Structure formats: structure tokens, C-alpha cells
Amino acid sequence: MQDWLGPAEWRAVALSLRVSFWATLVSLPLGILVAYALARWRFPGKQVLNGIVHLPLILPPVVTGYVLLLTFGTQGPIGGVLADWGIVLAFRWTEAAVAAAVMAFPLMVRAIRLSIEAVDPKLEQASATLGASPVWVFLTVTLPMALPGIIAGTILAFAKAMGEFGATITFVSNIPGQTRTIPSAIYAFLQVPGGEDSAMRLVIVSVIVAMAALLLSEVLARRVAHRVGGA
């Protein structure tokens, strides 16, 4: 594969995989928590939280990217604090991961929330009467039964992170090896004469990764659904 892809192209593929992997992994616990809160809790400001979570899905990605830039820049509320601690994320792959995570978050939460809502609260009650505290009810009943949706949401988020372009390029620009993910690289190759071949190879990689993610999610979800009892 490294022979087929040029070094610049390979770097973009490796970076995209790394960015998407970490973006998905780190946002998963938060995604499950937010999905659970939206599915099961009643609290003031629930609709506001729901709105904020879904905002990146509806806003133009460039707007999201710009808001991230304002927030995480060294002058921004979060970036300033991090800079005080000596952590400067600006224009690094970690910030590309932040952008990807924020953009993929609504898709992840939606899928997980639906699957948690599908878990019969009567089973959770049964679990409680058998002595399980709320945390154990969640870990032993809710979570395993919602697993197909969690897998689907995770893979969907990964695929979305792989394809994220607008917010990333606005937030962290297009630096080879740091923030030039596959979509940014395709865009960059198309700006220079003779870049079409490189762009085409990355397009093919994109299609393969997307198809593989979809297939994997189908297979996993089916296997888990079968294990969960074909319900």
C-alpha cells in the first residue's frame, strides 16, 4: 500500500486514521453519558443540551470551525487556560481530532440515544429489585442491551470524522503531517496541476474505508443483536 500511495498521500491516510480513531475513542464515554441523560433523565435545560449537541449537524461546518478557533485559540476561553498550562494545541493533529469529534458527536449521540430509549425500563426495574444499584443497572442491563446502537453510533462517528473537512480546515488549516487529513489532502492536490492522480487514489481509499466501516458496523450490530436475544 505504501508503494501504491506516495509519501504525502500515505501521510494523509495515516493522519486521518489517527485523528478519527482518537476523536471517536475520547468522545465515546461522553457520548454515552449525554445520550443516557437525554434518553432517561428529566432536568432543566434538557432541550438546550439537545440543541447544543445537534448544532454542529445543522450549522455550516465553517461556522463550527470558526467557533472552535475562537474557543481553543491561545486567546480563547479554553485554549487560553491550556496555554497557561503550557499546552498549545493550535494547528496540531490533536486539534484536528477535536474538530472531528465535535462534528461527529451529534451522529454518535443520536444513534446511542435511540438504542438506550429502546431498552425496556421494566428490565431496569427488575434489575434494581434484584439488588443492583443504579450504576450496576446501567452497566449490566442498559449498556449491554444498547450495545448494537453504541457500535453503530461509534462507527458512524468514525466515518464522519474521516470525512470531516469544513470545520477542520477553518480551525486548524491544512498543514501536511499535522492537520492535512484525507479530505484536506484531496482538496490540496486538486489545487495544483498534476495532482489529480494523487487525489483519485485518496478518493479510492476514502471509499474503501467508508465501505469497510459500514460493513463492520452491520456485522457487529447483527452479531450483538443476536446475542442480546433477537429481541
Next chain:
Amino acid sequence: MLEVSVKHVFQGFTLDATFKAPPGITVLFGRSGSGKTTIVNAVAGLLKPDEGRIAVDDWVLLDTKQGVQLRPHKRRLGYVFQEGRLFPHLSVRQNLAYGAWFAPKEVPRESFSKVVEMLGIGPLLERRPAALSGGEKQRVAIGRALLSAPRLILADEPLAALDAARKAEILPYFERLRDEVSVPILYVSHAASEVARLATTVVALDGGRVIAHGAAAEILGDPNVRPGGARDIGAVLTARVLRHQDDGLTELNAGGLPLFLPKVTAKPDTILRIRIAAHDVILSRARPEGLSALNILPKTIAELRSGDGPGAIVALDTVAGRVLARITRRSAVAMELQKGTMVHAVVKTVSVAGLDIGGNA
């Protein structure tokens, strides 16, 4: 001993019930909407009543005056739900082990193998709940509740979702639970036959209130108590199996009176509970001759109750115990029936349905 006293108002319905449940099976008996499930959910902690106190022996689960309200998972109750509620993602073995895992380690408990043997679920252990029949699911649900080392078992119409054959399959297990396990059981039912067969104590409910409370034979033999409606009235007798006869009938001895039932499986000398539905009893002033019915019991009338409808309930005291008969008011007048009148009660042999015949140690 479970002590319950709850008041709760919701959607225009007022529940105000106080009762005690001694060891054995205490059946909350009443038609739907009488507040049975509300009481059980309050005991389980799934519903918070407006006011009340619930305690098992000296262990207080709820006391609104003292501000005590244990969370459901702290109450250590085994709840057998109407629809089983097995965990679909776990095997039968894991379902059974689930409650045991959360029970405090120092608490004495039934052994896994004993419960599996008692409920006959050994061959099912590696299966998933989706692969079980309704009756099998309920047996596993009983085992799961039992293995959580509960101080009290709650059962909310555990047979209601099953057909007659499956009911007959599960009932003996509740009898074994009553007779072999020391944990008190609070059992919700609207079916008189289940009450007759299982109950040690009956708490009859109507419209959110306790209308009668006492030993099963006493409550079921009281013509004034009919939470299931007049059609459902029937008294309970205990009888000893004498012998199985060649023609398929079993002869029983009910306090000296012979009774004939379609062959029961119990061995001779077993003591059985028999329920005689009031509408299956015919009364006659003279001893009937040339009748196809085999069971004819001479009695005196202890009580006669007629309501607003065309029916009347006659309570008869026999040497075997209290028997109820449902006749029309017109007949009662025509036969000049009153308290103390000597009558013969005719019970059609076939009318004592299989489901109504229960074992009782």
C-alpha cells in the same frame, strides 16, 4: 412477618390499605383496579406512596413519618413479575446468578443446585430466555428471585400471562415455595382458583380498601367476600386422598365425608386442598335419589346472603368445612331456606376442575 400500611391517591383513585402478612403465601385478592399492584410496587420501592409504613420484621423499608425510604436495590426483595422480565442478553444460568451476585455475602441463601432442582430448570441453564416457553420463563424468574436471598418474595400475577396448561405447570412450584422455603410470599391474584390453592392468608381488596383479611379457608368461605365477583365464589376444603379407583376417579375423605374427584396425581394419604365453586353446587331439601352426581353432602345452612341481583349465596357448614352454593333468590324463597335449615348439597364430580385441586402439606 410483613406489615404494610399505605395511603396513596392517584388519578382519582384512593388506596388505603393496612394488613399483615405472616409466613406462607399471602394473596392480595381483588379484581383489576383494586390496588393490588400498587401495593406490591410500594413494597418493592418502585412507587412511593403518599403516606405509609412498610416493614419486614424489624426492618423498615418505608416510613414516611420518619422519612425512611429505602431505594429498591436496598430492599432485598425477590420480585416475580407477570411477564417474567428475564434479561434477554444473559443465559438462564446468568439470569439466575444475577440476584445472588448483588446479595450481601454473609446472608444465608438457598443453594443454586437446590433451586435449580426444585424448579426443574437444569436442562435450560445454557439457553437464552428467547428460547424458553412462557412457563419455563416464569420458573426461571422464580428461581432468580429466590436466589437473590430475599427477605420477602413478591409475585404480581405471575400466572396471568400463561394459558391453563402452563398455569398448572407453575402452580406446584409456588406450593413447594410455600411449603419448603421460609421466605414469606406476597402474591397478587384475581383468580379465585389460584387463591384457593396457594393462599395461607388472604387479603381481599376492593376499590383500594381491604374488605377482608384472614386465613384462606375463612375468607373464601365467607359469602360476604367476593372480590372476584359472584361468579368467582367458591369455598376451600381440605381432604385426604383415600384411593384411586379403576374407573379413573379418586376417592377422598373430607372430614369423614367421601368425595369423588377425577383422578388426581397425588398419592394416597396426601392432604389436598379442594376448591368447590359456588355455582357448581346444587341444593336439595330432601336427599336426592337417582342422580348422576356422586358427591352429596348433608349440611345445615350457616348463612344466607342475597344482594340486589337475582342470586343468593348460601354458606353451609359441613363436617368437612365451609361450602358455598350460589342459587337464585327465587329458589331460596321457594325452598324456604334460612339459617339452620338442613339441606343436601350436590357437587358434580366433574365440576371440580383440575386447576382447582392443590396439594397442601
